[in-house]
Amino acid sequence: MFKLSFISHSAQAMNLPDILEVLEQLAPLSLAEPWDNVGLLVEPSKPRLVQKILLTNDLTVSVMEEAEVMSCDLIISYHPPLFKPFKRLVQKDWKQQLAIRAVEAGIAIYSPHTALDSVKGGINDWLIGGVGSGSVSVLRQAVSSGPLCHKLEFTVRNHEELETVLSELGDRGTGVTFSAARPDSHAYSVRVSCCDSALTSVVQTLWQHSTPQQSLSILPVSKQPLLGCGVGRRGTLDEPISIETAVNRMKAHLGLKHLRLALGAQKTLESTVTTVAVCAGSGGSVLQGVTADLYITGEMSHHEVLDAVAAGTSVILTDHSNSERGFLSVLRERLSVHLDDSVSVQLSQKDRDPLEVM
Template sequence: MLFSVTTRTFLHRLLLVPRFPKGLFSRLFMDLGALVTSLNDFASLSLAENWDNVGLLVEPSPPHVVHTVLLTNDLTEEVLEEAVDRAAGLILSYHPPIFRPLKHLTWGSWKERLVIRALENRVAIYSPHTAYDAVPQGVNDWLARALGTSSTSPLHRSTVPCYPGGNSYRVEFSSKHNPGLQATLSGLQTILGVSVTSLPARRGGEDWVRVSLSCTHDGMLQAVDLLAKDSILYKSTEVLPLQKPPFPEAGMGRLCSLSESISVATAVEKVKRHLGLSHLRLALGTEKTLESPVQTAAVCAGSGASVLRGIKADLYLTGEMSHHEVLDAVAEGTSVILCEHSNTERGFLRELRNSLMVRLEDKVQVEISEKDRDPLQII
């Protein structure tokens, strides 16, 4: 029996039939949950900045299997239609298309339309954003290679809660032995997400007890509420947020010490070649020329002013900075190369594709969007 395209599409959505890439009836696929776990392991979302919105942003109803992953820097409506045409089960969008909370889903806003169309066509959306900025061999390390061989280190090292999603707080207090203490300890032991440890201590020749609680966020709040009922205990209570030591080589931005110094003019040409650009913007530092040497460079993909601010370097390389931020850098003798925001990120998708193919053991196809592009052009 023959159906029209519209009828076939309707039946597909009704029956939730898994879609195969055009011309390819491959047995290779991954369950969405397993795929997301692998992506999270590839670059821990705990590396992302706390203001960011990362991870799985749009999830079709389960079960959902993915045959094709489409990589894009920005998820536009044009890229979403490309994903539908390619039968992609997941779009990995470097920038999160959902950043601020959506109060409704209507056809009046292009970002809301993205979510509607993605769910209608059973396309999941995942965004790593600043997790990929911070991870070793991520976006910033790729951008730093534009300048040639160098030793690099993060401008701002990454730290994360000691146990993301788990016990991230320590609550401590001391008390003399008394009947009320035992009742308090018994109450603390009933709180979900609180582990109690007590040790004997001596203070002023008297026997005391030092109590340490390992808590989740919710457990910490309940423990503090309980301790607040005893003013003496509450006054001695300390709450300590737990953090891991900085991740080795992970963090925002990169400081590059070049193996061999190059001129500003050479740096410009190297960056153009690495990013595939015919033009970029350059501000020379005070008393600097195109022939001035560059031995150190501070690099930040995207909008780098907040990350680069105050860093001593011969050159700043980033996507965009405001006029006054450029003036500040120039006044300190630092030259600035601006390439437009997403031009400093998009080229990383080629390396990402190769890395994910290995990581995912070729269980899914990983493709790069042909519709994704920087919205700004220099004409």
């Protein structure tokens, strides 16, 4: 969906802003959830060319040590290591320690998180692709990040009042667009569009005239959907498979020996899977109420699993970061294509899910 433009690079390395531009094109930050903390989280005080990038799902103490040893210039951490606001930077908190170490070492930190989940071809599309090919739709559609617009409809008595009202709107510099029609000989029907920031000014102008004031109606205009982008995915497989086959495919796709499975009511390992819904990470709230034969996510609460099972939906849980980490290899390849050859992009060898099946 998003076309990458090529940037002229240094023969030795790249500036941080150039790399941030590539990251923005790969996963626009406007696609991130409102609650998320994405983008550049730590920026060195002195401009520094980037030669080594480390990709990790989580920035932990061991990953930071790995970054320091390799003289890393930029850490791209899928999960934002800095999330809650800090009132101080001290050594008592391990995340504050990481921020301090990054600043001292001159290492930049960037997180794409839910922007990478939402973008077309991102983590959720990769995750659902592990089950098999088919038609895929977005569970919660992303929309354009442009300003909210409004449509105002009202009537004026005659052509003279029409010209007066439109002239006053123009004098206020509201940047509105309009159309007018005269369905009968007594009045004009007027339709005005304006952005959210101009709405108050437009309404104040119209309320100075009795006929527009009495007939005024205000309607929000829906933002343009960003096709293929949004939260979660639901797919219909080209060829139905058994639950057992789905489990084995996901093990291979994620590189895992074990997965947790809850069979839906009256279902067995041989039961057919035609529809699948996925959400990387913690998907309980996103998948709740979605009609599908199988849910795939990192984690759900005990009661969320019980609700799904009672509805006849089977559930595969991978543990949180195991549903995401495998995409880092895909991200590495995409970055390598659009960065200078002298920039090294490496996958962390220390990054892993904190939970293990013994």
